[in-house]
Amino acid sequence: MASTRDALEFPESDKGFLECQLPPKDGSTPRPDMPFTTLTFATSLDSSLALSPGARTVLSGPQSKAMTHYLRSRHDGILIGVGTAVADDPGLNCRIAGVGGYGGENLDSQPRPIVIDPSARWDFSEDSKLFQLCRQGRGRAPWIVTTRQKPSAEKQALLEKYGGKFITLEEIDWSVLFVALRSNGLRSVMIEGGAHVINSLLEPSNMSLIDRVIVTIAPTWLGQGGVVVSPPRRFDTEGKAISAARLKNVKWYPFGEDVVLCGQIRVNDDV
Ligand SMILES: NC(=O)C1=CN([C@@H]2O[C@H](COP(=O)(O)OP(=O)(O)OC[C@H]3O[C@@H](n4cnc5c(N)ncnc54)[C@H](O)[C@@H]3O)[C@@H](O)[C@H]2O)C=CC1
Numbered sequence: 171m172a173s174t175r176d177a178l179e180f181p182e183s184d185k186g187f188l189e190c191q192l193p194p195k196d197g198s199t200p201r202p203d204m205p206f207t208t209l210t211f212a213t214s215l216d217s218s219l220a221l222s223p224g225a226r227t228v229l230s231g232p233q234s235k236a237m238t239h240y241l242r243s244r245h246d247g248i249l250i251g252v253g254t255a256v257a258d259d260p261g262l263n264c265r266i267a268g269v270g271g272y273g274g275e276n277l278d279s280q281p282r283p284i285v286i287d288p289s290a291r292w293d294f295s296e297d298s299k300l301f302q303l304c305r306q307g308r309g310r311a312p313w314i315v316t317t318r319q320k321p322s323a324e325k326q327a328l329l330e331k332y333g334g335k336f337i338t339l340e341e342i343d344w345s346v347l348f349v350a351l352r353s354n355g356l357r358s359v360m361i362e363g364g365a366h367v368i369n370s371l372l373e374p375s376n377m378s379l380i381d382r383v384i385v386t387i388a389p390t391w392l393g394q395g396g397v398v399v400s401p402p403r404r405f406d407t408e409g410k411a412i413s414a415a416r417l418k419n420v421k422w423y424p425f426g427e428d429v430v431l432c433g434q435i436r437v438n439d440d441v
């Protein structure tokens with residue numbers, strides 16, 4: 171039996187209300203050629219994801235962290251930008267008890283990490299957390315999405331050794347990227363960040379691609395100099411500034427000292 175050491179528990183009593191926010195269990199998707207997409211991250215009261223670019227910053231408390239890992243158990247993929255990969259050296263696996271490597275035998279129950287790295291600048295190695303977890307049977311190797319830069323043969327070989335791969339696109343166009351991920355077998359993807367990725371997805375031309383938003387809000391101000399979620403403003407037909415984006419069907423759930431906000435993006439709404 172795989173080890174349950176370090177496994178997180180997410181109580182049954184907390185799963186019920188989240189169910190309507192999650193990708194359907196039958197694998198169906200709102201758009202047939204794209205995965206179900208969940209934009210999910212933890213933020214401070216001043217909209218920061220981290221103290222500074224490059225600083226791994228803990229915002230979620232234990233309960234909301236377990237919720238994030240439960241979300242990871244319910245998605246086929248976890249997407250981040252290369253800024254996050256470099257700053258955090260993340261594991262991007264699911265540590266919920268019963269999932270592959272944490273009491274479960276089936277590694278397929280672990281989500282696939284996806285890293286957006288247009289110029290293949292991420293200098294990963296055997297020591298990177300993701301590959302350590304692969305060796306322990308506790309996580310899967312990433313798919314790295316590049317555009318203009320051909321990755322080195324060494325990087326390609328290392329990635330492929332662990333079962334990962336490079337996906338090369340003409341450019342990072344979110345629609346094209348999501349279609350590519352669906353055609354590679356992913357039915358659901360949670361997008362964790364960082365700020366560049368989130369702000370880009372909240373632009374008017376991209377926001378309709380997001381099916382759910384699930385944000386953990388921690389009761390802290392990180393202060394000036396943080397890595398901030400603040401998408402570009404929109405303007406109405408008279409040139410007046412309006413909100414960048416707004417949610418509908420909003421629900422708030424307390425999790426320990428944090429609160430988790432769930433909603434859907436309001437599209438074509440200038441309020
Ligand atoms: N609190 C939280 O939940 C999270 C916090 N973070 C934090 O966020 C910080 C990293 O954020 P960022 O520096 O903004 O980096 P990022 O992770 O958003 O990556 C930015 C890079 O990704 C690529 N990229 C992303 N979107 C692109 C697009 N639309 N087109 C082309 N290329 C694109 C570019 O190479 C860009 O330089 C780290 O400090 C990390 O700890 C990251 C994820 C979640």
Ligand SMILES: Nc1nc(O)c(N)c(N[C@@H]2O[C@H](COP(=O)(O)O)[C@@H](O)[C@H]2O)n1
Nearest residue numbers: 212227228229230238258260261262362
């Ligand atoms: N939900 C959440 N809360 C926080 O406080 C965070 N700092 C993050 N960060 C995201 O989680 C990744 C780290 O994952 P591992 O624990 O290494 O598996 C990090 O890279 C961010 O994407 N998320």
